[in-house]
Amino acid sequence: MTRGVAVGRGSAQVAVVAPGARGAEPGLLRRADAAGQRLFRELVVSRIAWSAVSEASRLVAVDVVAFSVRVAGCDHPQPCHLHHCHDHLEVRAVLGNRGPRLPGLRLADGEGVGGRVLRTGAPVAVRAYGMAPFDPDLVALVTEEEGIRSVVGVPVSFGGEVRGVLHAGLRHGGGVGPAAVEALSRLCTYAGAAMAAARDRARVEEVAALRERRRLARALHDEFGQRLFGIGVTGGLARESAAAGRPDLVAHLAGLERQIAGASAALRATLRALDRPSAPAGALAVKLREDAAAFSARTGVASHLLVLGEPAPIDEAREDLLVRVVQEGLRNVERHARAHEVVVTLAFGRGTVELVVQDDGAGLSPGIGGNGVGLGMLREEVGRLGGDARLARNEDAGCTLRTRLPLG
Structure with missing residues (x-):
């Protein structure tokens, strides 16, 4: 009716x-x-x-x-x-x-x-x-x-x-x-x-990303604000000594050198701490989100990161490999896919981690077929760690790059 x-x-x-x-x-x-x-x-x-x-x-x-x-x-x-x-x-x-x-x-x-x-x-x-x-x-x-x-x-x-x-x-x-x-x-x-x-x-993802940026800002401010202030004061004293020709110039320069070395060591320690936060897989999720955001800023293509399952500890070799897989997948989308949206999914299972890069673009182009040099090398590395990586065309549109790795 x-x-x-x-x-x-x-x-x-x-x-x-x-x-x-x-x-x-x-x-x-x-x-x-x-x-x-x-x-x-x-x-x-x-x-x-x-x-x-x-x-x-x-x-x-x-x-x-x-x-x-x-x-x-x-x-x-x-x-x-x-x-x-x-x-x-x-x-x-x-x-x-x-x-x-x-x-x-x-x-x-x-x-x-x-x-x-x-x-x-x-x-x-x-x-x-x-x-x-x-x-x-x-x-x-x-x-x-x-x-x-x-x-x-x-x-x-x-x-x-x-x-x-x-x-x-x-x-x-x-x-x-x-x-x-x-x-x-x-x-x-x-x-x-x-x-x-x-x-x-x-919206929840946006709030989480904002909180992470604020956490980084606080960590950098708390650690380096006072150090940089001290370096500035010592540098000013050295300048005054140089202008007046006083013999304490060498002492001020030595102090400046020690402060810069201390700041450099503190920076390395802070970066190591931020790169591997206490929450399992937190660093990997942050890195993947940063790569997705950089991809969107560069191409104008919307990207999203989903984290599924209970996060588990990941060793450095597997973490670095998964980051490179995502970067290669996003590069392929940028070069070939003509996509409107990309979804990166990080899924934790029992003893495994799976990384999926999906796009809604044109699908596999003739001559690519998932056998590009970059993807081929990554597939070999994934295989050496006991996993597998596959690139396939979706039934509706676009492609899916799926990588699975054992955690042990």
Whole structure:
């Protein structure tokens, strides 16, 4: 059942699907629940988007599935965190498309099916997209380039806020039925909760990184503030002695030399202490976070670090090797992937540590195939420590570099 909200050219109708529409079989809804629960496996927005379109394509019979997220459409410095500026949708994941223009497509509030969903907060269906009252360029993209005849958009919401839209399209006659819409709505309920959890996790990571920076600042200030002050005082006395030609100049210079040597030794000791904090695996997580942050600053590609499981002690050789694996993985993403987001996962198991670098880019390029010189050398080192490293193309998009090492 639908409730019409606008009528386009000819027989086309843009309709908001009534909240009371039902018809899905219990088995379909159970499958939707199971699919939705799987979205919580990786709490990163890009992975949720790809997982959602993959699950939707298996859940209902449609030709094209896309997932768009709410983004800022303002001219403020990005990322803009003002809520009222997030009035656009951007397509982040697509399955079944024929051309290259759907990924990255932006829709303003009220524009197209997605924009109508963003405005109304309810599912919106168009049975004859070619006759819909939308922008002609958008209609041509959907109908002529993609061959799509009917589209339904389902809101991905949490806490009463639309955070994204799941789009489903058919290339044959008719439209997506109410049972399928209900199943997709159930899936989107889980997707909205997963996106909210991903945002919360990102904020927790930001707070943890801020606390770590403050800890480093306090440690450096407490250790070197007084030493540097003393060096400055002694240097001033040496300058005065030199200007006056006093014989105590040599004594002041010797004292300055001792103070500098003491500061240098203290710096080395502080760096060793900071490099290996008391918390197990703390140093490794800090190093990986720094590498990910440097990668994002250099490339503009979003990166995230997840630490899973109970951290366990790691010897220096394995720690250094894992850091180099991440650096090599990020370099490959930068050179070849054309990715929008990268996720680095450090997972501790019983007697093992696993490091995974995932991206949502173009996948393995011809001639690379995981056999690059840098990765090949690292794979040999991992093998000498009893582990393995593999680079493989993901089912949806991008690549995964997975390295597993025994801790013993």
